[in-house]
Amino acid sequence: AEGFAAELAENGDEDAFDIRVVDLEDVDPEEDLPGDAVSIFVVATYGEGDPTDNAVDFFSWLGSATEFPEGAENLKFAVFGLGDTQYENYNSMGRAFQKRLEELGGECVYPYGEGDNSEDLEDDFEKWGKGFWPPVGASIGMVTQADPEDEIMPPILRLRLVDVDDMDDMDQQELVDKARLSGGDEKTQT
8 A cells, every 4th residue: 555655646746736645554633634635545455354554543543533633624535445356355444444534524536446456456556546636636726737648537426315305494495505506406496
């Protein structure tokens, strides 16, 4: 995971991004999660679905946290999981990181990716990383140039189904207002 994280940092636009590669073992979640940057997690699954030794403490915190620490409430993130399909719990750490970061209210700024050591881990990572920096930069207000040869990953779309029968009048009006703000038709029915 460290090598892939370093490779991703090398591929970043050094002039535009202040990139730091940090081992999860050295991250204190209560102090080190940035609220004004993007955290990119490149995590491996060890054995039968466990975190690697250097990720145990962070993963333990992530599993028990009820919210992000002060200053990181609006955490933006991306996750790439490293695994091996020969194991039953393929890429469970990458998937768990993605799920928990979203559950805590983090904003995923680039589609989740996975690499399979039984196939071609490097190729999986390279495909995932193509077009990475422009949407990541855009998520923090930076304008970057995409390499015309990069295949940009599709945007992340979130759909939330709401049973309007379970909503009171105020919730329904808020839903209509949000639809209008996001470009929805003013004739939105509740």
